[in-house]
Amino acid sequence: MRTIKVEHQKGHEIVGEHLLQQIREGHLEPGQKLPSVVELAAAYGVGRSTIREAVSALKAMGWVDVRQGGGTYVKSVLPSEPRSGADLLFQGAESLVELLEVRKVLESGAASLAAERRTEQDLERMRDALSLMEHGLNVNDTAEGERADVAFHMAIAAASGNSLLIQMMESLSDRLNASIQKSRELWFYKEQSTASRLLKEHQAIFAAIEQQDKELAGAGIAAHLTKVEQVLRAALEKESGSGRD
Structure with missing residues (x-):
């Protein structure tokens, strides 16, 4: 999986957009488990809270499942497109x-x-x-x-x-x-x-x-x-x- 370094006041938005891009382009496939929060934080160069916020936004938009104690997985069935621009307001x-x-x-x-x-x-x-x-x-x-x-x-x-x-x-x-x-x-x-x-x-x-x-x-x-x-x-x-x- 390709990652980018992030230095931004609202890094969770950039991380979320990049992870979504990875899913859309097939670099992260349906059903695939994402790296851990610690691993993603290191890969993007941000804090763990930034990763959690990005993942929470993707979950709310229907792109990933967060399984308690089991990690985060790309949805087996992906949305055909982002639900609405309003979703971005709540990231x-x-x-x-x-x-x-x-x-x-x-x-x-x-x-x-x-x-x-x-x-x-x-x-x-x-x-x-x-x-x-x-x-x-x-x-x-x-x-x-x-x-x-x-x-x-x-x-x-x-x-x-x-x-x-x-x-x-x-x-x-x-x-x-x-x-x-x-x-x-x-x-x-x-x-x-x-x-x-x-x-x-x-x-x-x-x-x-x-x-x-x-x-x-x-x-x-x-x-x-x-x-x-x-x-x-x-x-x-x-x-x-x-x-x-």
Whole structure:
């Protein structure tokens, strides 16, 4: 595999674009395992955090799979083309934090509307997501936990009954999945206690929606996402510092 040396303020974007080029040109084939983070960092001349950000972006765009404890692999079936230019907006750590800020605005309103308008079918959809989230926690299946997390938040949007809000959340679905995966990777699943706390926060949001408490539902999801944002900022700063060593 051909590599380049990188010296740039946003090196993760350059690394990500180069790795994508390697995949498109066949230098990295479908199903092939990428070199380790340490090896890529040495090859590109950047810190490990830069490599992680580049890989996270490629994962969000559907080009690679990251297997916990098993490395990173090129997708067996590749996208026919990049999903959209909007994906490039969410490559960096700062963009993930900005996405959380957008989510707070959208989802706190969605939760308030959901508390007012939810149907029994909406509640059942949320219960199913919470059940899967709990199962993923019990069997330490982070992928299942991530999917259930996304499903829960999308169920809240659906319960709002606002078609424009639902469309906005659906348009962010890929980036939503990436932000949840990144926050869990950095913090929630490092300790069982923090993962349990995450589940309890989701259960409390559900309880407020079920009880049709608009204020509590909106405040609950805003507080939850604020915690995630704070943890993500701290973890990324720490990771960035270690990557410069």
